[in-house]
Amino acid sequence: MPANVTYEFEKARINFEQAASPEAKLAALLEMQRASPSHKGGENLRKDISQKIAAVKREMERKKLQDKKSGGKSISVPKEGIGQVVLVGMPNSGKSTLLKALAGVEVEIAPYEFTTTKPVVGAMDFHGAKVQLVEIPAIVEGSSCGKFNGLQLLAVIRNADAVVLVVRDKEKESILMEELAKAGILLNEKKPKVKIMAGSYKGISIAGKKFLKCREKELVQFLKGAGCINASVILNEPTDLKLVSRALNESLCYKNAISVNVFKGLEVKKVKRQVFEMLGKVLIYTKKPGREVDYTQPLAVPKGTSVGQAAKHLHKDFSNMKYAKLWGSSKYQGQRVPKEYELKNFDILEIYC
Ligand SMILES: Nc1nc2c(ncn2[C@@H]2O[C@H](COP(=O)(O)OP(=O)(O)OP(=O)(O)O)[C@@H](O)[C@H]2O)c(=O)[nH]1
Ligand SMILES: [Mg+2]
Numbered sequence: 001m002p003a004n005v006t007y008e009f010e011k012a013r014i015n016f017e018q019a020a021s022p023e024a025k026l027a028a029l030l031e032m033q034r035a036s037p038s039h040k041g042g043e044n045l046r047k048d049i050s051q052k053i054a055a056v057k058r059e060m061e062r063k064k065l066q067d068k069k070s071g072g073k074s075i076s077v078p079k080e081g082i083g084q085v086v087l088v089g090m091p092n093s094g095k096s097t098l099l100k101a102l103a104g105v106e107v108e109i110a111p112y113e114f115t116t117t118k119p120v121v122g123a124m125d126f127h128g129a130k131v132q133l134v135e136i137p138a139i140v141e142g143s144s145c146g147k148f149n150g151l152q153l154l155a156v157i158r159n160a161d162a163v164v165l166v167v168r169d170k171e172k173e174s175i176l177m178e179e180l181a182k183a184g185i186l187l188n189e190k191k192p193k194v195k196i197m198a199g200s201y202k203g204i205s206i207a208g209k210k211f212l213k214c215r216e217k218e219l220v221q222f223l224k225g226a227g228c229i230n231a232s233v234i235l236n237e238p239t240d241l242k243l244v245s246r247a248l249n250e251s252l253c254y255k256n257a258i259s260v261n262v263f264k265g266l267e268v269k270k271v272k273r274q275v276f277e278m279l280g281k282v283l284i285y286t287k288k289p290g291r292e293v294d295y296t297q298p299l300a301v302p303k304g305t306s307v308g309q310a311a312k313h314l315h316k317d318f319s320n321m322k323y324a325k326l327w328g329s330s331k332y333q334g335q336r337v338p339k340e341y342e343l344k345n346f347d348i349l350e351i352y353c
Helices: 007-018 022-035 040-073 095-103 147-159 170-182 216-225 241-248 268-278 307-314 316-320
Strands: 084-089 120-126 129-135 162-166 185-187 194-198 204-207 231-235 253-260 281-287 293-302 323-327 335-337 347-352
Touching (some): 007 022, 022 216, 022 241, 040 216, 084 147, 084 170, 095 120, 095 162, 095 268, 120 268, 147 170, 147 185, 162 170, 162 185, 162 268, 170 185, 204 216, 216 231, 216 241, 253 268, 293 307, 307 316, 307 347
Parallel strands (some): 084 129, 084 162, 185 253, 204 231
Antiparallel strands (some): 194 231, 281 293, 323 335, 323 347
């Protein structure tokens, strides 16, 4: 290791050399830029990294265009139900077993590897709502470099709403996580609340400087090195260069995920609940005055939705609703609640115009 660079820099450089995909290259280069020496002697090194960043970005753009042109090659699974959750695991890890247990799909389950060769879809019932489950063929060491259709499979994961990792042991779980990370898929990590927009004025402007966890000069130097010469940056949470580096990397995607080991005894009800929870939605049932509740087709709305917003979803006539009666989360059953009332899971709603 050269004497004038840090351990972090060297680690990022090794990651760059081993990176097989442009996404992984970009992540490593941004990390190298962040950890590069900030003194004058490091100028050439920083310049060299900047040029590499620009080249990788061009490569990514080219690849995007090529993928668009070649069309048919990609595997796509059209979304259905209230959310799409993909079952991901190494060969023979129990994915099909889980799909069968959760969605009742008659899928081939066998003791040999690669039994499942293309995506298999099922619908998991959760209190009347349907969550779409997709088992994809196994991820292996090297999927992120394209082994066994790896890139297409990873693209299915990127497009899904949430992920179930089907794992048999810790060692395999870490290989799996590594393949996903190399493909820019980050599990259970928060998307940085940093906005970096191409600025129309010359230079770099920063709003929310109180959140900055490094010197302003360092941030400006880092952004310039990463190719942002004119930019407007808005910080909304404590932010260091690591976070900025992530925010700059548009190829990263953030997914909710849970791990399930079917070999340790499967608690179907609990797993179903966990799968549903990942989607960040609540289920609402409706009833008409004097009628029974319709439990067959709940409305799934994002957490935080108000009675008024849900009403609009249900019917255009409800957009000028006056109030609603609510059973469930309210203090009294059948209580009158205003439009602004925030709905909770399993609430029952009766709307009055
Ligand atoms: N002992 C034991 N075996 C299980 C259990 N669950 C599944 N299996 C076996 O594990 C093997 C693999 O299960 P699958 O569900 O086909 O695994 P998969 O991940 O879909 O496999 P591929 O599609 O080939 O990647 C099969 O032989 C199952 O019978 C369990 O709880 N205990
Ligand atoms: Mg299978």
